[in-house]
Amino acid sequence: MDFDWTKPEKAIAKRAFSLALDRECNGLIEKVRKRASAIADLEDLWKLNDYLSKQRKEIYEKYDYRYSVLIFVFARLIIEGWLTEDELEGLADDKMSEILLMVRMAEE
Amino acid sequence: MDFDWTKPEKAIAKRAFSLALDRECNGLIEKVRKRASAIADLEDLWKLNDYLSKQRKEIYEKYDYRYSVLIFVFARLIIEGWLTEDELEGLADDKMSEILLMVRMAEE
Numbered sequence: 001m002d003f004d005w006t007k008p009e010k011a012i013a014k015r016a017f018s019l020a021l022d023r024e025c026n027g028l029i030e031k032v033r034k035r036a037s038a039i040a041d042l043e044d045l046w047k048l049n050d051y052l053s054k055q056r057k058e059i060y061e062k063y064d065y066r067y068s069v070l071i072f073v074f075a076r077l078i079i080e081g082w083l084t085e086d087e088l089e090g091l092a093d094d095k096m097s098e099i100l101l102m103v104r105m106a107e108e
Numbered sequence: 109m110d111f112d113w114t115k116p117e118k119a120i121a122k123r124a125f126s127l128a129l130d131r132e133c134n135g136l137i138e139k140v141r142k143r144a145s146a147i148a149d150l151e152d153l154w155k156l157n158d159y160l161s162k163q164r165k166e167i168y169e170k171y172d173y174r175y176s177v178l179i180f181v182f183a184r185l186i187i188e189g190w191l192t193e194d195e196l197e198g199l200a201d202d203k204m205s206e207i208l209l210m211v212r213m214a215e216e
Contacts (some may be wrong), residue, residue: 029147032156036144039137042129042167048140049160056154 003095005067012090013070020082021063028055071095075102111203113175120198121178128190129171136163179203183210 005013035048064073077083078099085103088096113121143156172181185191186207193211196204 025150025153028150028153032147032153033144036141039140042133042136045133045136045140045160046164049157049164052153052157052160056157059150 003067003071003092005070006092009091009095010067012088013074014065016074016077016083016087017063017065017070019087020077021059023082024059028059071099072102075099075106078103079106111175111179111200113178114200117199117203118175120196121182122173124182124185124191124195125171125173125178127195128185129167131190132167136167179207180210183207183214186211187214 032048032052035044035051039045039048062073062076074083074088075098078085079102085096085100088099091099140156140160143152143159147153147156170181170184172178182191182196183206186193187210193204193208196207199207
C-alpha cells in the first residue's frame with residue numbers, strides 16, 4: 001500500500017513506534033530478569049540463551065520502520081497490545097481505516 | 109596420548125570433571141544474574157544473548173569427556189582454576205605427570 005506520509009504524520013508514527021518498542025523492551029527486560037533469577041543449572045542458561053535469540057529475531061523483524069510497511073507494523077502492534085488506536089490519532093483516515101480493518105480481521 | 113584408565117581412575121576423573129563443571133556453571137549463573145539485573149535497554153539484552161552464546165560454545169568444547177582427551181581437559185581446568193591438582197589424587201603417575209607438565213608450561 002502506497003501511502004504518502006505528511007510531516008506531522010511521520011512525527012506521530014515515530015512516536016507511536018518508539019512507544020511500542022519501549023513497552024515491549026521493558027516487558028522483555030522484566031521477563032529476562034525473572035528467568036535469570038530462577039536459573040538453577042546449565043540447561044536453564046541455554047534455555048535463556050535460546051529465548052533471547054528468538055526474541056531478538058522477532059523484534060528485529062517486527063520493528064521495521066519503512067513507510068511502505070508501517071501500517072502493517074502498526075496493525076500488528078495494536079493486535080499484540082503494544083499500542084492503542086488512540087496513540088495513532090492524527091494519521092489520515094485512509095491509513096487509519098486500513099490499520100483498523102486489519103485489527104478487526106485479526107479479532108474475528 | 110593413549111592412556112589406560114582403570115575403574116578407580118575413571119571414578120576419580122568423573123568426580124573431578126563434574127566438580128569443575130559445577131563450579132564453572134555456578135560462576136556463570138552468578139554472572140548472568142548480575143548482568144540481567146543491570147540490563148537497561150535492548151542493546152544490553154542482545155549483549156547478554158551474545159555472552160551466553162559464547163559461553164555455551166566454550167563450555168561445550170571444553171567439557172569433553174573422552175578418555176583420549178581427558179588429560180588435556182584436566183590440564184586446562186587446573187590452568188583456568190576450576191580444579192586443583194589435589195582433586196585428581198589417585199590418578200596414575202604417568203597421567204599426573206603429563207597433566208602437571210602442561211600446567212607448568214602454561215605457567216611459564
